[in-house]
């Protein structure tokens with residue numbers, strides 16, 4: 001049975017269940033306990049070719065549905081939930097640069113999903129890349145990796161602040177897009193909100209334990 005919700009009642013942004021009052025008062029909760037436990041927290045760092053990659057969540061069915069609802073069904077109210085676990089202060093000394101959707105996707109959606117989730121945490125966000133056509137990611141073979149390198153381009157006139165660059169993306173499937181971006185820009189580190197289990201498995205040997213981490 002659904003409950004009547006008064007306008008000032010705090011509810012889970014995903015399922016509309018009432019939130020834990022204490023967490024809500026502290027301004028920490030946007031998700032109910034039940035939704036939160038379906039997110040598969042990963043919080044691991046990897047050293048790949050001398051660069052640290054941080055992974056917040058492992059991609060699972062729940063997150064797949066959330067990304068779909070947020071990005072394709074344009075449920076923009078979900079923007080604050082994806083980075084609820086990060087410390088915004090960690091990113092303040094970096095220039096956060098995100099990968100992008102194709103121009104077509106961006107126009108269809110009317111917003112840039114990755115940008116909105118960082119902005120929701122008060123983190124400044126830059127988009128120095130563009131895609132010259134639409135591209136559906138999957139577990140590509142080598143030739144397809146070459147293709148993404150041809151599609152993902154760096155904007156020629158796009159001023160960035162003079163800070164170390166942190167390259168970010170929402171979903172790391174094969175890592176091909178991120179690798180294409182890294183080949184065009186000098187980035188200090190990589191942060192991905194969610195990585196596919198196959199990527200995680202393939203990089204298990206590169207996992208490192210660090211004291212300085214971007215999450216709570």
Ligand SMILES: [Zn+2]
Pocket residue numbers: 012013014015016017031032033034035036
């Ligand atoms: Zn919920």
